[in-house]
Amino acid sequence: MDRREFIKKGFVITAIGTVGGFSLVNLMGRSREIYFRPPGALPEDEFLAACIRCGKCVQDCPYDTLVLADIRDGISVGTPYITFRSVPCYMCEDLPCIAACPTDALDHSLTDVNKMNIGTAVITDREACLSLNGIRCEICYRVCPLIDKAITLNKQEQAITHRHTVFEPVIHKDFCTGCGICENACPLDETAIRVIPSERGDKAGHYFYLREQQS
16 A cells, blocks of 8 residues: 555544544435334324324334334434334234323324324336236235225236236225335335325324435
């Protein structure tokens, strides 16, 4: 290593030690991802103000669906969120997460789990979806807790062969609760169906926040 390279590397190491790696992380770039709040969450600004970061909703979730945001999430640190691809919401009838909340961050008037509104499932990659490629997958349809309401199958003739039937999963937003069970169950490496923010106006809510992550 020549003198110039030695000085350059020494400067980088010193800078990282001074700012805790902040500059290096910024240079490597960041990406933004959507994470969803628990059932019955208030709109995001109100939720952040009402949530006392006690973690009781996380402790009482029987499926470990809820996790707490960490220091990367800024003002959201210590608040609960869901990552459907890891663990979806299994729609507990007694809504233990809401019952455990000591504030109004989660809407205590929400008592019917079928009326919760975390988000809405959408087929985001039609080219990858096995069912739309004529393969009898239909897993998202079969695992849906509101089968034949939130997700139905639309049978249609395969356009190329005209001899086979394609069973297209169709999501009905008026019934979809955004539980994410379909997203979790999709057998593809990159899921073809995802929960996205809902536009339904009921007070159950679908509120979410953005996290910046190192790309």
